[in-house]
Amino acid sequence: MLKQKESSCSTPAETSSVLSLSSEDVSVTPKGFRCCVKETNPAHGRGRRFHLCQMLVLPFIPILALIVQTxxxxxxxxxxxxxxxxxxxxxxxxxxxxxxxxxxxxxxxxxxxxxxxxxxxxxxxxxxxxxxxxxxxxxxxxxxxxxxxxxxxxxxxxxxxxxxxxxxxxxxxxxxxxxxxxxxxxxxxxxxxxxxxxxxxxxxxxxxxxxxxxxxxxxxxxxxxxxxxxxxxxxxxxxxxxxxxxxxxxxxxxxxxxxxxxxxxxxxxxxxxxxxxxxxxxxxxxxxxxxxxxxxxxxxxxxxxxxxxxxxxxxxxxxxxxxxxxxxxxxxxxxxxxxxxxxxxxxxxxxxxxxxxVVVLAVSPVIIWLVRNAVATIQLYAANLATKAKELKREKKKSDSLLFQMLPPSVATQLKQTRQVPAEFYASVTVYFSDIVGFTEIAAVSTPLEVVTFLNKIYKLFDARIECYDVYKVETIGDSYMVASGLPVKNGHKHVSEIASMALDLLAGSTQFKIPHRKSEKLQIRSGAHTGPVVAGIVGSKMPRYCLFGDTVNTASRMESTGEALKIHISSEMKKALDAIGGYKTEHRGLVEVKGKGLLDTYWLTQKEGGLNRIVEMEAPTYMQDEDGEPVFMRRIREEYVL
Incomplete structure (x- = not known):
């Protein structure tokens, strides 16, 4: 199996998907202005002195003007x-x-x-x-x-x-x-x-x-x-x-x-x-x-x-x-x-x-003294406000990070601003499904904590790899992993190639993965994909989710369920779209009986022509895991379970 990485997907810090953009990135102060903002901030020592001088000068200007005029x-x-x-x-x-x-x-x-x-x-x-x-x-x-x-x-x-x-x-x-x-x-x-x-x-x-x-x-x-x-x-x-x-x-x-x-x-x-x-x-x-x-x-x-x-x-x-x-x-x-x-x-x-x-000259020191006391009070309030603003900024960053993992950034931003996101029709997107072969048997002989640890590790691997592609992770249900491309941000005809490359990458990565509590067994996944129209929108007001609807979703799910282990099962529509783009090899599988669809002509996606499959080993954010690479919440659950 090829394990060489492509240059465009070296580290999470260097490149990131459009879907992983947070509001913090938009509100960051430009580099050239950070020093100036800090120096003029009344909450800092240097800014306090500057602000005090500024506030003393401002009332002194009309006083001086009045003195000169008089x-x-x-x-x-x-x-x-x-x-x-x-x-x-x-x-x-x-x-x-x-x-x-x-x-x-x-x-x-x-x-x-x-x-x-x-x-x-x-x-x-x-x-x-x-x-x-x-x-x-x-x-x-x-x-x-x-x-x-x-x-x-x-x-x-x-x-x-x-x-x-x-x-x-x-x-x-x-x-x-x-x-x-x-x-x-x-x-x-x-x-x-x-x-x-x-x-x-x-x-x-x-x-x-x-x-x-x-x-x-x-x-x-x-x-x-x-x-x-x-x-x-x-x-x-x-x-x-x-x-x-x-x-x-x-x-x-x-x-x-x-x-x-x-x-x-x-x-x-x-x-x-x-x-x-x-x-x-x-x-x-x-x-x-x-x-x-x-x-x-x-x-x-x-x-x-x-x-x-x-x-x-x-x-x-x-x-x-x-x-x-x-x-x-x-x-x-x-x-x-x-x-x-x-x-x-x-x-x-x-x-x-x-x-x-004489009156102006006598009153001027009193005005300066009163302004100085008012400025001191304002600066104290500004310092407290700056501290609270920093805390709020950290909390907002955390909440935005969690929100953008649950919903697409563009959808989440619109939902925060207007509190409603109308459903949208997409004429052509590509939907991908995968599940773990033999997951029912593995879950039957494993404890709930072992199952959760196992799924977390494999999904961490998948999440890290899909960051290199213009795709959006829709949801995971048990061992089922659903990804789509071409929404919510349309990307023309690129969605077919993005899903195809991602599917090959996930398949290659899964072959190197070992089940944590059963080291002798290797992971086997079954993948399926289909290209067609869908409707996407927010469903529910409590714990809202971004969901896809349409026959394309059902067909993609059937491609996965009728596929085979360590293979990528695609429909004839997706095969035609890949042929139009070029650069991918497929094998004709033949007619397959699909529930609710009848006989469908399907293909196997085998490899990408003229290039190496990408293999990426990426970790989850540090605040989500401990030193052993295990999620923090999993360690807490295990400790509570033992007690």
Whole structure:
């Protein structure tokens, strides 16, 4: 008998049948990830430290983000507060500068009126007007860069002291009657233009603040009064001399239009001022007179000079500009209140931001401590859970191993998932039966324990050998051994060759087997196989079994029962299937009377062509046997029986 093994069936660890696959094989962690999983497992020492750090970092991230956000907001609040302080400083400077411009405008009107009347009539004392302007200059904390034209077309940059000297020098010339109206206008207009330009630049730097509208209205109102003052000089000239020549008339019209446009712009920037201005004009008794005289000047009809009318016009314009300056004063109060409110809000926000930052810094350690205690509790629970999971995994492995020995893995898995497995039709499978010749006589002269030991050893041999083939062991009943191929996983036409090779292998192995309690006797088995359709399914809910039904099963059983010892009896259907595949030798037996089937033409399967029969000596799993190779449960039964 040939005893050489084939390479594809060397050891159970190297290869295994599809039918012996367990759920443990599917749930195994890939090799490359085992180390990483172990290191991050909170149940292990290294994983505990990693998990603790991770859980401490997670709450610290939002805390840190809150601290950074609060600090950022606080920084913005402080920047905004500083901007408001800068705006306050700029408003102060603009207010002081506006007072200087206002006094220069009044001084220009007084000086111009003095020159037009040739010093015969004064609206007020010039020395008092000069003192008021000097006081406004002294009250200025900062002085802008003033560049004024000089004789010869040059320009001179003047500081506060030099400007005061130039102003005093100009006043002396006026008192000596050396100045003309054009020179008066040129001097004061140039000075006011420089100061107003500086005021505009100051306001442009505050475009990020909400006060910019009020500052622009303040600047526009100041420029409106400036243009109105220039226009009034030409108006006094008209009434004092009876006619405006071309350039003077154009200058009056231009400055009068600019004054009105700038006034409307101021009222648009701060709508609140519209009502104030309306009340102001309604309260003025000579407001209608001013408009009437402006219309007369616009017509520029030649008339007799009238100093009295010039004085009335000058006084009415002065009264109107005084009211506009009151409006300007009201606007300064609005700007001051707005800036103070901004400062108050900024201070409150700064205090609130500091309070939030202090609270966050104080609460953070408490949160970290609470998280650390919670993590410690979770890790302790995880360690206990990991221990229980390992125990459950071992038990599951045992139960799956036992379950997959009773049922096909695919069927068992479906049964666990859906709790029902519908019967399935297989068009072509091969069914194998074998039994032990003379088993009844052997059992009659043997004890029950000896019979069980004998059957266990022979079935262990058979079970080990069929692992090398794509077959499924259906059941064993007494000495009957039933195997099928082509189900529950279909394998095409391979089922015929798989059963044929397996049958030859089992026959070869059985010839080397000796009955344990009757060493002198050799085992003889009788085998039979048939190919055909079957229906397979789960039968029963208690101790469910995977059973085969159909005439193919009965025919295979009849092939075994009508066969002979140490021979493999096959049907003509199986013989045709083997011939189609090729590689197997058969002998024609002839017609055989089969119970329930009548005469059937059958054959003997003798050997496999061009190859050696496989002989495998495989042992059962270690947890099923003791050191002598005997099942553990058999040893326990024997001990109980002896006692």
């Amino acid at each position: 600090a950022f907001i606080l920084n913005n609040i402080m920047i905004h507060r500083q901007e408001v302080l800068d705006v306050e400083s700029q408003v102060t400077t603009a207010t002081e500068l506006g007072k200087v411009v206002t006094n220069l405008q009044l001084e220009r009107s007084e000086v111009a009126f003095y020159v037009y009347t040739n010093g015969t009539v004064l609206s007020s004392n010039l020395s008092q007007r000069f003192e008021a302007t000097d006081r406004a200059l002294e009250n200025m904390n900062s002085w802008p860069t003033v560049v004024l034209p000089q004789a010869g077309g040059d320009y001179q940059q003047l500081n506060k002291s030099l400007f005061q000297d130039r102003l005093d020098d100009f006043r002396k010339r006026i008192s000596q009657e050396e100045s003309s109206v054009s020179e008066v206008l040129l001097w004061y207009t140039a000075v006011n233009a420089v100061l107003l330009e500086h005021l505009t630049n100051q306001i442009k730097e505050t475009d990020n603040s909400g006060v910019w509208r009020f500052l622009l209205a303040f600047k526009s109102l100041l420029r409106s009064i400036e243009s109105m003052g220039i226009a009034s000089v030409y108006g006094v000239n008209y009434f004092g001399r009876g006619f405006l020549h071309g350039s003077s008339y154009i200058s009056y019209v231009r400055h009068d239009a600019i004054a009105k446009d700038l006034l409307n712009g101021s009222l648009t920037y701060v709508p609140y001022l519209k009502n104030v201005y309306k009340k102001l004009t309604n309260a003025m008794k000579n407001y209608g007179t001013i408009k009437h005289k402006c219309d007369i000047i616009i017509r520029n009809e030649r008339r007799k000079p009238n100093i009295t009318e010039a004085i009335d016009y000058f006084d009415s314009i002065a009264s109107y500009t005084d009211e506009l300056r009151n409006l300007q004063k009201e606007l300064r109060h609005v700007i001051r209140d707005y800036v103070n409110e901004d400062l108050r809000i900024a201070a409150n926000n700064e205090a609130l931001g500091i309070a939030i930052l």
